[in-house]
Amino acid sequence: MQKNIVTLEQVAKVAGVSMKTVSRVVNKSPQVAQRTRNHVQQVIDELNYQPNRLASSLASGRTDTVGVLVHHSVQQIFAYPFFSELLGGISKGLNENRYDVLLRFMDENMSYTELFEHRRVDGLIVTNAPIDKPDEMRGLLGIPSVFTSRIALDNNRSNMVDSDFYGAMWQTLNHLSDFGHEHIALMTGPEHLAIAHLRRAAYVDWHHERHLPVNDALVQTNPLFADSQMVRDYMETYWLQLSPRPTAVIASDDVTAINLLNQLTQMGYIVPQDLSVVGFDNTMLASMANPTLTSPGQQSFQKGYHAALTLLDVIANEPTEPVQIELGMELVVRQSTGPAPSY
Amino acid sequence: MQKNIVTLEQVAKVAGVSMKTVSRVVNKSPQVAQRTRNHVQQVIDELNYQPNRLASSLASGRTDTVGVLVHHSVQQIFAYPFFSELLGGISKGLNENRYDVLLRFMDENMSYTELFEHRRVDGLIVTNAPIDKPDEMRGLLGIPSVFTSRIALDNNRSNMVDSDFYGAMWQTLNHLSDFGHEHIALMTGPEHLAIAHLRRAAYVDWHHERHLPVNDALVQTNPLFADSQMVRDYMETYWLQLSPRPTAVIASDDVTAINLLNQLTQMGYIVPQDLSVVGFDNTMLASMANPTLTSPGQQSFQKGYHAALTLLDVIANEPTEPVQIELGMELVVRQSTGPAPSY
């Protein structure tokens, strides 16, 4: 039942040329005489020849494939539009250059470098890199790789396409400040992601610059995509019980913010009259929420697209200096933020 | 600068055994004496040997990789949680069996079979297969493949893991009927997807069974994820202008339904008092909407998971009869549906 597989060699024999010439035609090498090319192409079509890409890659050392690694810490990653858009952008950037995506969801005991070391890909794009595994991440610096987030808080030599979270926090705080908010709560996200640290740093710096005191109780870590129960607990501890009560909350992400909105509604509070709520990432969810959600926007698709192009550049040119791109974020103001209530 | 690459041969030489024995150790073949295994493993570790999977695949004919093809018709596919969950399930099913995912977003001139014919994957999972390209889809039947939707309306010999859309429509209509709705509008989705036809068929059959007339004006195709403008146009044509007005709308998907909700709110109508709205797929969006959305739930993660296992089964056992699995859907009732208004 095994179908007869047509190889380069057979095509060459039938066409009466060398394998190398057929190879040139298949790979659209310009240095083949037009007549020869036509003739060989015809034989290829007749025999329905399909090149074996494995053999080709083995011989050439190129796979035209890029590994995309997704860190497990974000179990529900897929339910979050940000990641989907990012992957869409990566995919577009790669496809436009005839590269493919080998997708891998990392779990605890997977190696970040394996895909490359086993020669299955020419390079790696790592999303959601944790900052608590510096050794593993640094192991990637020796191979063509691009991160879509910081892998360490200090400057490092990774190729990186990231968003300006620090600036986004600053914008958000200015916006809330303009509305008269003085006690602003911040849900940073989990410690093992750089965003948590960047947000906290921006928050602290912003307050310092204005000579405002920082109330530590208002700045808390939380898991991404906190569910209703978590959000409820959070509210009860860091909103209802505190005095003075914060008048605004900056959530770690849009899902957490929306769960916050829903819990507040259920508890009989009105947003933004009783409390202003800010999301993060400005995913499609922000405009679907009710009230619609103020949220600083990450250009997720662009981020993925640039990450792809950057990696291809790194693969092709092996730059000696790390390529580090920071994409701007823009605060999109919607209904969930408003003037601070005067308690 | 080229790093010294360690090969099987070198390990064999250093360990003083044959290449084949090293190969056996690497592949965890049971037929290696324990002493030998230990010794070879030690050398492997010392030299930090990394197998070249390309060479291995070329020689063995197995890639341990599966291609996942996503049809382009759904540009925004990635912004829709359903697909993300599906991919998550596929990935889990494959990873558990040490298979990897090669992801490809199809565009007009990509071949569905290429990845397999080029020997880069052992099989294919096709999501969102269109029904208007029967030849291309049937070309896939000769190779190990699984579809996560129907590729044709008639019975066909594809391996398939699908959801019971027909049953879901039936449940939804019963639910609306219980609330007294008699004029129910249906947004089927686009013609080139099987869901549109299945929904329409269920809708018609349901009405026939009850000897109710079918008002063709109420059953309209629409693009998936219809945006605000489209939804507005739809409303103005098929709701406001019709007499009698439909009292409920079954949308093609949750995003369309939510856009519908938002437009209605903006136009000053109240859901479900003025109009009941039903989504489709019961994605995470349904519970985030306000009012929360009644929506028949596809087990998207499970669907992906089963598709993966089915494909691995097909690859391993080449069953002669097509494997066709239909997963149940369950209507999740929330706030967006209620008693029919009496105009």
Next chain:
DNA sequence: TAACTATTTGACAGCGCTGTCAATTAGTGA
């Protein structure tokens, strides 16, 4: 036409691994 350059083509040795199957070694019972 000769002499030279530019363009095309081909021979062949790998790329690094696995399948086959025969050879060797270890284990067992009498």
Next chain:
DNA sequence: TCACTAATTGACAGCGCTGTCAAATAGTTA
């Protein structure tokens, strides 16, 4: 200890392609 079976191991020929580099051919100029 011997004969026999079971468990281990190894030699070698590919898998199907590309890189290298030399050979052949075509094109150009004087």
